[in-house]
Amino acid sequence: MVVQDFKVDLNKALVFQVGHLGEAYQEWVHQPIVCKEGPRFFENEFWEFLTRTVWWAVPVIWLPVVFYSISMSVRMGHGFPEIALMVFAGIFVWTLLEYTLHRFLFHIETKSYWGNTAHYLLHGCHHKHPMDGLRLVFPPAATAVLCVPFWNLVKLISVPSVTPALFGGGLLGYVMYDCTHYYLHHGQPSSDVPRNLKKYHLNHHFRIQDKGFGITSSIWDRVFGTLPQSKAAKKDR
Template identity: 75%
Template sequence: MVAQGFTVDLDKPLAFQVGHLGEAYDEWVHQPIVTKEGPRFFHSDFWEFLTLTVWWAVPVIWLPVVVWCISMSVSMGCSFPEIVSLNFSRVRGALGIFIWTFIEYCLHRFLFHMKTKSYWGNTAHYLIHGYHHKHPMDHLRLVFPPALTAIMCFPLWNLAKLIATPSTAPALFGGGLLGYVMYDLTHYYLHHANPTIPVTKSLKKSHLNHHFRIQDKGYGVTSSLWDIVFGTLPTTKALKRAQQKY
């Protein structure tokens, strides 16, 4: 694609190319290329390796951390029933799910879909989420890379320490991390599986509509609740217009 005198070469690493698109970046990144193999990001093999993640790495790496965090609370005198109550009681569990869906919606709408036109803004957006819209079926760049998740864990850990007691903070953090694991696996499932039950069929349809038909609507991945609340749930009429456009 040619924009402002610049051509993106898909056969070369993209990370430091896309910034040159300027104002044309948003249009370019929302024209998906449907292949299971994505382009290279970096010349460096080391940095390139950090961007590639198989889906099963998420539970393999982070579920032991969840268990370790819970065991820390146990070792500090917090009983297992207390931990279960903290993370999975009906009221707190429902509240945790409610809060998570809101965080998920806000991140997706306001961070992952921020409008950029500067060189570094375009580059940052591409690395955070833009590549996922350009190559939505790239199976090695669909879940969060462990290095990025580890960085995000620091503020979440500090938040857990702020709102919980010393003995329950690790378990609370572990519960939140478990929520992330469930989210990332659900996201991968919606892209690469064939759901057989109505709930997951509906989620898959909604998410693929977001990618391929109307990309400024339908920000919820695990729930459409906040799309309904904030008026970003695509209407049938809007979907038909988008289908005609593409």
């Protein structure tokens, strides 16, 4: 149900409010509030707890799974060069998945009550409150659920002895992605590569939100033509 001229009360739990915005949701969610204190999502303390994740939980929880998965392929007889290739392939697959999810799922346009609600939970909250440090990485419970179809996908395209290392590489790519994402928002890079990557990502948040979908790199934005123009290039036209 959409309420005409609905206004979100930022002092109340947001998740079940945003759906009422209807078609106005897209404009509202892309007007960021730059504040390190995140909003409350749910009145229920348990559900609210599940939405908050410290960044270091990602490597602590998932790196052991990465190493265990890779070790399974080692025990099946694969040597270091083969393992390295499998892991690199998994990371490469993740970069494409990262881009695809960000572009086609995280930025899907919604206007229904439940569509807006689901989008806000999935990614809209991050664009509305981009500096919320406890909602920058994916909650471990949600990641665990998504690992199941990812494992089945890898299993479908590879042989049994390769599947664990390829899966481990993809999961390592995810860990790199989430840690990089947190750093781009809260880190202060001193060298050119991370500094440019931070600028590139913040450009997606604050200037051109329908381009620049890569997080760990801009490679797929270049391949698929979603690389945003620089300010200098726009002035020259």
